[in-house]
Amino acid sequence: MKIKLLVVLILITFFSFAQNSNYEKWTAMADNDISLQPEYGNVEKTESQKADDENFKKDILEYYEGDTISASKKMSDLGFTYLYDKGDFVTAMRRFNQAFMLNPKNADAYYGFGTIFFNLGAMKKAREQFDKGLELNPKHPKILTDYGTTYLGDYYESLENGKENSNEFLVKANEYLEKSLDFDKKDSNTIYKLSIVKMYIGDCNEAKKLLDKAKKMNNPNVTESYEIELNEKCN
Structure with missing residues (x-):
């Protein structure tokens, strides 16, 4: 059986x-990189990180004409593409975090966070x-x-x-x-x-x-x- x-x-x-060993490796990486933690680890970002975020939001919201919901959906969709089509957990988690940053009420961002952990066991x-x-x-x-x-x-x-x-x-x-x-x-x-x-x-x-x-x-x-x-x- x-x-x-x-x-x-x-x-x-x-x-x-x-995949417990993979989860342990992931945790070790995430301890040194908040972009690999759900919601960026809920920690205060550095000035450099904040500037990068603002530049990213400016560029993507210009493309989506200020529509944060559509932009967030695009990022969460990209996250699943990287996860399932490429097996790239790192880029997937970063896209899910960007989806969260653009729209904290995007349930798919949390679905993405959970799916990362799900696949790590x-x-x-x-x-x-x-x-x-x-x-x-x-x-x-x-x-x-x-x-x-x-x-x-x-x-x-x-x-x-x-x-x-x-x-x-x-x-x-x-x-x-x-x-x-x-x-x-x-x-x-x-x-x-x-x-x-x-x-x-x-x-x-x-x-x-x-x-x-x-x-x-x-x-x-x-x-x-x-x-x-x-x-x-x-x-």
Whole structure:
């Protein structure tokens, strides 16, 4: 079961959850660079940093005709491009921070912060940022889906370490994925991940229905190993 679950979790996210060493390296870098900390670490910037910020805002707001919301959205979109297309966490975090600087109410900036930590395996840190994003937009389906997925990561870790509270993580994962599906019923990744959760909590009928939906939607993350495991558990 351990191996099968690991395969599923690796394939339903951009990176593996088991990246504690990467998180430690990231933290070491971020300690010396506030642009790698969410919200710039909430510290007072130097005069040079403030000047750089003003020059950046002047240039981008001139292009967007003073529209901070559109400019912020562009930066958060760029952040995800660097993260997912290039695997460049450093540039991604800097773009998310620029999105925050332009519009502190941009929930996607916090989604970006959380996604960085999520992909580094720091689930609690990810949820802290996701919580901030959900305060701004409680109906943000992508945040809710990834929030639920962090608990799938915790579930896997708890099984690996032989902890007894693993089912508590499944309950949380189910809660957030259900919420996400309420707001976006066409997201095949949410549907697929919820199928996995339903299988582990023993709701076989729902797990199969959700898997069928994900397959009909041509979700690329559906794996043969998961289908085999589902059939073994739910025969």
